Amino acid sequence: MTIGVVIVDDQALVRAGFRVLVDMTDDMSVLGEGADGTEAVALARQHHPDVILMDVRMPRQDGIEATRQIKHDNDTAQTKVLILTTFDLDEYVYAALRAGASGFLLKDTSPEKLLDAIRTIAAGEALLAPTVTRRLIESFAARDEPDPVAANLLDALTDREREVLLEIAKGLSNAEIAQRLHMSPATAKTHISRLLMKLDARDRAQLVVIAYQTRLARPGPLT
Numbered sequence: 001m002t003i004g005v006v007i008v009d010d011q012a013l014v015r016a017g018f019r020v021l022v023d024m025t026d027d028m029s030v031l032g033e034g035a036d037g038t039e040a041v042a043l044a045r046q047h048h049p050d051v052i053l054m055d056v057r058m059p060r061q062d063g064i065e066a067t068r069q070i071k072h073d074n075d076t077a078q079t080k081v082l083i084l085t086t087f088d089l090d091e092y093v094y095a096a097l098r099a100g101a102s103g104f105l106l107k108d109t110s111p112e113k114l115l116d117a118i119r120t121i122a123a124g125e126a127l128l129a130p131t132v133t134r135r136l137i138e139s140f141a142a143r144d145e146p147d148p149v150a151a152n153l154l155d156a157l158t159d160r161e162r163e164v165l166l167e168i169a170k171g172l173s174n175a176e177i178a179q180r181l182h183m184s185p186a187t188a189k190t191h192i193s194r195l196l197m198k199l200d201a202r203d204r205a206q207l208v209v210i211a212y213q214t215r216l217a218r219p220g221p222l223t
Contacts, residue, residue, distance in 0.1 A: 003028045005022050006040070008043070008054050008066070009055040018030075019033065021115070025115060037065055040054060041066050041073075044076040044079050051082055052079055052082065054067060084106075097206070098209050102121045102124075153199065153214055154216060168192065
């Protein structure tokens, strides 16, 4: 199966570099390019890509608002959005995840990691760069105190499911959660599936957001 990719960045050289890299692989194909969020939304509706590489700061419409529109439109909601960011855009990461992004990638990442990230996002698997993701979310949460979701959102969860949700918020993979909580990877996967269903979450990224919004997870040391 070929992964359909759309590249959205206001810098033509950046788009060109990503296009060359993606098109060199056997399992991916670039379906289109855009220079701002408005074009991203239009390309999502036109091509229904598996993954959109989305810049944040762009003219007309930024990547966060474009992500929100794409993920809240039933016609395009299945498209995964991978936010491209730099360390000076830390404050946008939490907002991007709340908007429905499946993860993020630093723009100076290696070509191999970019391709792996696209495959991971397309497969709906673990949140990307988990320790960095959590550090950025925690930093933003500590500064801005996002609006909390009612605590009773977690009332339907078992104690074990709360434990798994907390480990997800730490950025751990299924295998790491299984090891930490002394369960099989299959059991960890089952718990995560139940969490997605009970919390009406789109993906793991949204589970991380919910964990912080309900204050189940709080800023603290990366352990």
